[in-house]
Amino acid sequence: VSAAPFSQVTIVGLGLLGGSVGLAVQANMPEVRVVGYDADAAVRAKARALGLAHSIAETSVEAARGADLVILCVPVGAMGPAAAALAEGLSPDVVISDVGSSKGSVARALADALPGHHIVPAHPVAGTERSGPDAGFATLFANRWCIVTPGEDADPAVVGRVVAFWEALGARVETMDADHHDKVLAVTSHLPHLIAYTIVGTASDLEAVTQSEVIKYSAGGFRDFTRIAASDPTMWRDVFLSNRDAVLEMLQCFTEDLTELQKAIRKGDGDALFDQFTRTRAIRRGIIEMGQDDARPDFGRSDHSGKS
Amino acid sequence: VSAAPFSQVTIVGLGLLGGSVGLAVQANMPEVRVVGYDADAAVRAKARALGLAHSIAETSVEAARGADLVILCVPVGAMGPAAAALAEGLSPDVVISDVGSSKGSVARALADALPGHHIVPAHPVAGTERSGPDAGFATLFANRWCIVTPGEDADPAVVGRVVAFWEALGARVETMDADHHDKVLAVTSHLPHLIAYTIVGTASDLEAVTQSEVIKYSAGGFRDFTRIAASDPTMWRDVFLSNRDAVLEMLQCFTEDLTELQKAIRKGDGDALFDQFTRTRAIRRGIIEMGQDDARPDFGRSDHSGKS
Numbered sequence: 001v002s003a004a005p006f007s008q009v010t011i012v013g014l015g016l017l018g019g020s021v022g023l024a025v026q027a028n029m030p031e032v033r034v035v036g037y038d039a040d041a042a043v044r045a046k047a048r049a050l051g052l053a054h055s056i057a058e059t060s061v062e063a064a065r066g067a068d069l070v071i072l073c074v075p076v077g078a079m080g081p082a083a084a085a086l087a088e089g090l091s092p093d094v095v096i097s098d099v100g101s102s103k104g105s106v107a108r109a110l111a112d113a114l115p116g117h118h119i120v121p122a123h124p125v126a127g128t129e130r131s132g133p134d135a136g137f138a139t140l141f142a143n144r145w146c147i148v149t150p151g152e153d154a155d156p157a158v159v160g161r162v163v164a165f166w167e168a169l170g171a172r173v174e175t176m177d178a179d180h181h182d183k184v185l186a187v188t189s190h191l192p193h194l195i196a197y198t199i200v201g202t203a204s205d206l207e208a209v210t211q212s213e214v215i216k217y218s219a220g221g222f223r224d225f226t227r228i229a230a231s232d233p234t235m236w237r238d239v240f241l242s243n244r245d246a247v248l249e250m251l252q253c254f255t256e257d258l259t260e261l262q263k264a265i266r267k268g269d270g271d272a273l274f275d276q277f278t279r280t281r282a283i284r285r286g287i288i289e290m291g292q293d294d295a296r297p298d299f300g301r302s303d304h305s306g307k308s
Numbered sequence: 309v310s311a312a313p314f315s316q317v318t319i320v321g322l323g324l325l326g327g328s329v330g331l332a333v334q335a336n337m338p339e340v341r342v343v344g345y346d347a348d349a350a351v352r353a354k355a356r357a358l359g360l361a362h363s364i365a366e367t368s369v370e371a372a373r374g375a376d377l378v379i380l381c382v383p384v385g386a387m388g389p390a391a392a393a394l395a396e397g398l399s400p401d402v403v404i405s406d407v408g409s410s411k412g413s414v415a416r417a418l419a420d421a422l423p424g425h426h427i428v429p430a431h432p433v434a435g436t437e438r439s440g441p442d443a444g445f446a447t448l449f450a451n452r453w454c455i456v457t458p459g460e461d462a463d464p465a466v467v468g469r470v471v472a473f474w475e476a477l478g479a480r481v482e483t484m485d486a487d488h489h490d491k492v493l494a495v496t497s498h499l500p501h502l503i504a505y506t507i508v509g510t511a512s513d514l515e516a517v518t519q520s521e522v523i524k525y526s527a528g529g530f531r532d533f534t535r536i537a538a539s540d541p542t543m544w545r546d547v548f549l550s551n552r553d554a555v556l557e558m559l560q561c562f563t564e565d566l567t568e569l570q571k572a573i574r575k576g577d578g579d580a581l582f583d584q585f586t587r588t589r590a591i592r593r594g595i596i597e598m599g600q601d602d603a604r605p606d607f608g609r610s611d612h613s614g615k616s
Binding site: 229 | 493
């Protein structure tokens with residue numbers, strides 16, 4: 001067993017992600033000291049009660065003191081201000097990282113806020129629809145991917161320590177540049193969320209179908225979308241604002257494809273529909289083979305547990 | 309305990325739905341004789357091996373003989389031909405029903421194929437992404453809704469027996485007219501499937517992002533859509549062809565809403581995004597309170613079972 005890559009980890013922002021990092025570090029690297037901070041006093045109190053960190057500081061400057069790794073776990077639009085606010089507590093050798101879902105804009109915001117510091121942005125592709133300090137759990141990152149997006153001038157040894165940190169939490173780590181990350185996540189995460197938020201909104205506004213009917217008959221497929229559309233609104237507002245270009249590009253592709261299927265339905269072109277519906281099965285198989293989803297029917301939802 | 313509403317149930321089409329009906333009747337109404345038929349000899353053999361019915365007939369005419377309830381469990385586009393094919397085996401008092409996901413076109417097809425017979429279309433809002441005879445299970449309908457859509461001239465006593473049948477399988481039954489059913493399901497089921505099929509196709513075709521990257525990072529939200537998009541292509545082709553008008557109407561509403569969010573992203577209108585993302589949470593709460601989905605984060609997927 002090698003030594004932990006850091007001796008004190010400071011987590012700023014104690015919601016689902018920050019809280020899970022705190023619990024995961026304590027579970028996997030007991031020798032590492034974990035310090036937490038959240039701008040919301042009620043969250044700090046809850047975090048103390050839940051033991052999300054060994055200690056919860058009252059200011060981010062205080063939290064930053066002594067840390068050799070600071071992880072910002074705030075909405076991506078708040079990364080720059082949160083980084084600037086703790087600057088005077090930082091030691092010169094500290095590594096700054098984050099868990100934001102978009103990386104280009106975060107890398108720029110952190111570089112502007114903390115010039116001269118080691119900055120290695122990261123994005124664990126993990127989460128649930130819950131948010132807040134009581135939503136976190138220690139195994140959130142187990143067998144999930146974490147994407148690390150160092151800048152071109154990053155010190156490889158420092159990047160290696162961040163990689164080792166996430167591997168110690170159970171994650172599988174991949175390194176890529178921030179722009180490519182933002183395109184990949186635009187399609188695998190941001191566009192799905194945008195579409196889920198849209199369709200749930202559409203269903204709420206109909207006149208021909210009541211909201212209680214939508215709820216009642218949601219097991220026909222709709223309920224899957226409502227889970228994603230229950231995600232944290234502030235986090236997702238910031239994701240769309242910060243990864244605008246990649247999201248709009250993917251949305252354009254989606255809209256073209258949807259228009260094509262619309263036309264096939266309107267014209268009664270069953271062959272075109274069948275072809276499209278057949279080719280999408282392979283991706284599901286790939287995801288299950290890669291261990292990235294539950295293979296049981298209906299995600300193994302509890303009401304079908306008698307089957308599995 | 310009241311007597312079963314039918315003494316012999318014949319199931320035509322032994323995929324996920326037909327197989328589940330067969331198993332559910334045997335589990336809940338042991339006094340009822342269950343006869344099955346499928347046009348595919350391999351499916352018939354599999355159904356025999358799995359015990360989906362007490363007996364599996366070699367022709368649908370033979371299967372229909374002696375039945376007081378025939379349930380057609382074939383893709384909605386095949387309902388009319390399947391009904392016509394078994395007509396000569398029917399007794400005069402038999403009740404004809406089905407499990408199709410669209411009801412207006414099915415009601416017309418059955419009435420054309422079997423004039424003078426009792427026809428009470430039904431749609432159990434239940435299923436998984438699996439298909440085929442080995443996908444069925446006896447508890448598929450437990451606590452799920454089944455919508456019965458009798459025509460205006462249907463005999464209330466006959467409708468009552470069909471309602472009692474589905475209640476005996478564990479379903480909660482609602483009655484409405486076929487047109488309204490088709491609008492409700494267009495939004496709660498058909499549009500979600502269309503969108504899921506579309507985005508999975510979009511993600512497969514990108515040049516900037518490889519298919520293996522899409523699979524790898526699917527836990528960010530995309531994987532939820534791939535489950536739905538793994539559903540049976542023939543069944544869904546027929547749904548879109550048969551419920552065209554309602555689907556196109558809902559799709560129009562969705563497209564307008566998506567265009568509005570696209571504009572908000574392009575203009576950087578964070579308030580509009582935040583407002584939309586906030587209002588969608590209530591529907592999720594409603595679905596969970598109604599017992600129509602698993603309340604655990606991430607549907608209680610197995611990789612998070614340590615948490616729940």
